[in-house]
Amino acid sequence: MKEKNTNYEFANIAVNAVICTIKDKKLLIYLQTREKDPFKNYLELPGGLLHQKETAQETLIRKLKNITELKNHSLHQFQTFTDPKRDPRSRTISIGYIALLSPEKVTSLKNFYQIDSLTKLAFDHQKIIKSAIKFLKQNVNNQLIQELMPSFFPLNDLQVVYQVISQKKIDNRNFRKKILNSNLLQKAKIIQKNVNHRPASLYRFANKVKS
Amino acid sequence: MKEKNTNYEFANIAVNAVICTIKDKKLLIYLQTREKDPFKNYLELPGGLLHQKETAQETLIRKLKNITELKNHSLHQFQTFTDPKRDPRSRTISIGYIALLSPEKVTSLKNFYQIDSLTKLAFDHQKIIKSAIKFLKQNVNNQLIQELMPSFFPLNDLQVVYQVISQKKIDNRNFRKKILNSNLLQKAKIIQKNVNHRPASLYRFANKVKS
DNA sequence: GCAAAAGTGTTGTCATTACACCCATGA
DNA sequence: TCATGGGTGTAATGACAACACTTTTGC
Numbered sequence: 001m002k003e004k005n006t007n008y009e010f011a012n013i014a015v016n017a018v019i020c021t022i023k024d025k026k027l028l029i030y031l032q033t034r035e036k037d038p039f040k041n042y043l044e045l046p047g048g049l050l051h052q053k054e055t056a057q058e059t060l061i062r063k064l065k066n067i068t069e070l071k072n073h074s075l076h077q078f079q080t081f082t083d084p085k086r087d088p089r090s091r092t093i094s095i096g097y098i099a100l101l102s103p104e105k106v107t108s109l110k111n112f113y114q115i116d117s118l119t120k121l122a123f124d125h126q127k128i129i130k131s132a133i134k135f136l137k138q139n140v141n142n143q144l145i146q147e148l149m150p151s152f153f154p155l156n157d158l159q160v161v162y163q164v165i166s167q168k169k170i171d172n173r174n175f176r177k178k179i180l181n182s183n184l185l186q187k188a189k190i191i192q193k194n195v196n197h198r199p200a201s202l203y204r205f206a207n208k209v210k211s
Numbered sequence: 212m213k214e215k216n217t218n219y220e221f222a223n224i225a226v227n228a229v230i231c232t233i234k235d236k237k238l239l240i241y242l243q244t245r246e247k248d249p250f251k252n253y254l255e256l257p258g259g260l261l262h263q264k265e266t267a268q269e270t271l272i273r274k275l276k277n278i279t280e281l282k283n284h285s286l287h288q289f290q291t292f293t294d295p296k297r298d299p300r301s302r303t304i305s306i307g308y309i310a311l312l313s314p315e316k317v318t319s320l321k322n323f324y325q326i327d328s329l330t331k332l333a334f335d336h337q338k339i340i341k342s343a344i345k346f347l348k349q350n351v352n353n354q355l356i357q358e359l360m361p362s363f364f365p366l367n368d369l370q371v372v373y374q375v376i377s378q379k380k381i382d383n384r385n386f387r388k389k390i391l392n393s394n395l396l397q398k399a400k401i402i403q404k405n406v407n408h409r410p411a412s413l414y415r416f417a418n419k420v421k422s
Numbered sequence: 423g424c425a426a427a428a429g430t431g432t433t434g435t436c437a438t439t440a441c442a443c444c445c446a447t448g449a
Numbered sequence: 450t451c452a453t454g455g456g457t458g459t460a461a462t463g464a465c466a467a468c469a470c471t472t473t474t475g476c
Contacts, residue, residue: 095304171440172456173456178438192447196448198454
């Protein structure tokens with residue numbers, strides 16, 4: 001298959017997903033171990049090749065369905081990578097997507113890695129991740145942040161998520177004032193339980209959450 | 212050529228450029244007339260297929276060199292379009308780029324069209340343009356604006372460009388105050404000539420302009 | 423002197439920043 | 450009672466918005 005595209009215009013089209021979640025004030029990314037060459041046993045981003053009648057998003061949803069349930073609206077296309085040498089086998093371009101997972105959607109942290117602890121990844125996946133993080137940082141907004149939050153959460157958790165994505169410290173009092181004035185959140189009737197400190201009030205996003 | 216990719220993963224990779232400039236307070240886009248089917252005689256965005264050893268940007272620079280001189284850094288990749296039916300001949304995805312041209316780089320306005328006067332375009336190019344405009348509006352910043360300006364310009368022209376891209380009216384006094392306080396601009400020693408009104412002082416961007 | 427665009431200041435409002443201590447809970 | 454994170458108010462500063470008239474040029 002790999003040597004088929006002697007015609008110069010043809011190429012493989014791949015998608016790769018940078019699946020992010022936040023745990024313990026750290027941004028984590030889903031990676032899997034490659035089982036075949038090239039880059040056998042290296043970590044890589046999940047993804048795969050487009051089928052004939054699929055959009056890139058449909059491919060991703062198909063490829064990721066045993067990792068997590070994703071919907072079109074929670075996939076963010078951020079960049080397409082076209083370096084002709086990015087795949088040593090044959091010409092393959094990759095369309096990069098970001099998916100943000102709330103902790104509720106993450107059943108196991110087994111395949112999630114901290115980005116600063118990464119050594120060598122397969123292909124140009126290091127570069128793809130870097131570009132994804134840059135995109136996130138440049139586009140921090142309530143919609144993106146919301147995707148990373150569980151249905152109910154304390155304000156301080158929300159603050160942590162903002163801080164991790166924007167890579168900036170935020171003043172606690174100012175943050176609470178601003179977010180509460182914005183009417184984005186609704187206070188829930190329940191509070192935290194079984195924590196060995198003062199239990200926090202829980203909030204949720206007030207808009208209709210697409211699930 | 213078109214029926215060659217029976218193998219499901221292969222496809223054509225195209226790039227399309229949304230080349231913008233501003234004239235008389237209007238955003239103009241470069242379009243050309245298709246000379247062959249499908250969509251013969253329709254207007255279309257310039258672009259073409261990637262060669263084997265080219266990045267998408269290299270393809271664009273090759274394809275556009277008889278329209279205008281472009282450099283890597285003045286091309287902005289904004290979205291990739293993967294609808295399997297977007298090309299009726301065979302599977303072709305398109306990587307969309309925006310190029311911003313200062314009036315100095317536009318030798319003739321012959322092929323430039325106002326976006327609101329467009330009827331039907333070839334393929335999904337209407338959609339690509341819409342997406343490009345949205346990208347511009349969401350990412351108005353000094354770097355982008357700078358690419359649209361000539362080397363020397365009156366402040367009010369700069370204001371017009373901001374207004375056209377952001378699709379908002381800006382108060383003249385407030386704009387001048389803000390931009391002059393920002394130290395982005397240097398006042399030139401020359402002023403406008405041959406205008407039948409009070410001649411404006413000319414300014415230029417103070418940073419090193421990559422040409 | 424008329425048309426056309428250039429240029430100019432002040433005031434009010436709102437958003438953002440900086441900053442430090444007490445509170446409620448579990449162990 | 451101690452450790453842990455939750456929760457609170459005020460004052461100063463800076464950014465932004467609203468607003469209308471005079472100036473300089475060519476014709």
